[in-house]
Amino acid sequence: MIIDIHVHYYKKWCGMVGLKITDLIAKMDKSGIDMSILNSLSALTEKDSSPGNKEIYNAVSLYPDRLVGMASVNPYHAQYAEEELKRCLSTYEFKGLKLHPWIQGYPAHSEIVHNLIDICKEYNVPILFHSGTPPYTQVVQIAYIAKKFPDVVFILGHMGLTYQWKEAIEVATMYQNIFLETSGITYSFAIKEAIKKLGTGRIVFGTDSPFLESAELEIMKIKNLKLSSDQWEMIM
Template identity: 30%
Template sequence: MIIDFHTYVGASMLGQRSTEEELLENMERNQVDISVVCPVKTIDPFFEKENQYMAMLQKKYAGKLVGFCRIDPNLGKDSERILENSIRVLGLKGLVLHPWEETFAINDKKVFPFMEICQEYHVPVLVETGYPWVSHCFQVASLAEKYPELTFIMSHGGQFDSSGYALTDVDYVMNKYANLLIETSGDYSDEGIENIPTRLGYHRVLFGSHFPWLNTELEIFRVQRASLPREAKECIFYRNALKILKI
């Protein structure tokens, strides 16, 4: 079984686009059973329509797609209302935050009210991580420290760093905060996908493809190739996601 914890559907105003049919076809081709689907950035700064679209997809493809909502914390109370509505009324299962595209620091106090809401409804928070100015893993960790009851998933192994230097940072913060997890898309092989589960437990890593930006076949292969026991790979590919998504 494979659960992909990080996909997008829609036409992003920043250029990338994918349709629900393309996502489903891609899942079929790569034998992905369930995908977490996130809204792309559009000209609607409140993400209301996109969140409704995620809820529609979740209903239409029940058991195959799990919808996350997205908000812009810069928009304060309006976004708080939208987040609460997305979880309580639309039934979306988590929150994705994109500090780079919405331009806010993940550990800014303006983010805190949204974490209170996620905590109240017990939904996980997926953070587009690895942008040193707004969502370096240390910044995500600073937020995770304040909300120990919340589960934070850092995308891309917690880093977007071709030097590899941020791997040490990811290892450090993962060791310190048990409510931090990483998602595997684009992660390094040995220091990321192999080291974290071996050192800190199989439950700390989730498979994600970052469709349509990255290639799902390659991202699956990245985990298959890791020198890890079968049990660890099962945790990464689906067991951890089942638990977090309460499936």
């Protein structure tokens, strides 16, 4: 079974038109992906994040055996963001929170996310951070809040990208609540090093679709590691 934890779904965002939900399912079928966890880009950037999260809910409702929702909110609109996150986690039963400080424009360890993290702790769900892009999403910034909130799981999207993957592995060895996600890291040997240092229990698979066009390439990147069947199942 292959679970893709990092998929952006949107109808329109910044002038771009997204995939129809039927096209997304068709792409999953073509790539051999059994389940995708969706987050909304428009919910990250709009003051009113509810329409974007509603799109995710509607998509999940159509394909509940293939899709899972992950909330997105804009921390700059604090009270509204907190209410919307609670609604997504309770009413929609979403399974996590996606934050993208580089797009949203705040340091990842800023206090404006602390109340959101507390809510995630209350609902026992993880937070997926974009990571590896200075100045707002550096690995050390996310490690700072991982240390501050040890009972919350923080997933480093792209495991720090090309220039911060070593730091991503290092902080994951320091803090057991840090997980690494594989999309966008161009070096297979970086993932191999992460497995060597961490095992496979805290490494998760993602594609960053639709921005990284080929889910098949992301899957092949893992296949090329020649993992055991147990290791494959843990990551995928």
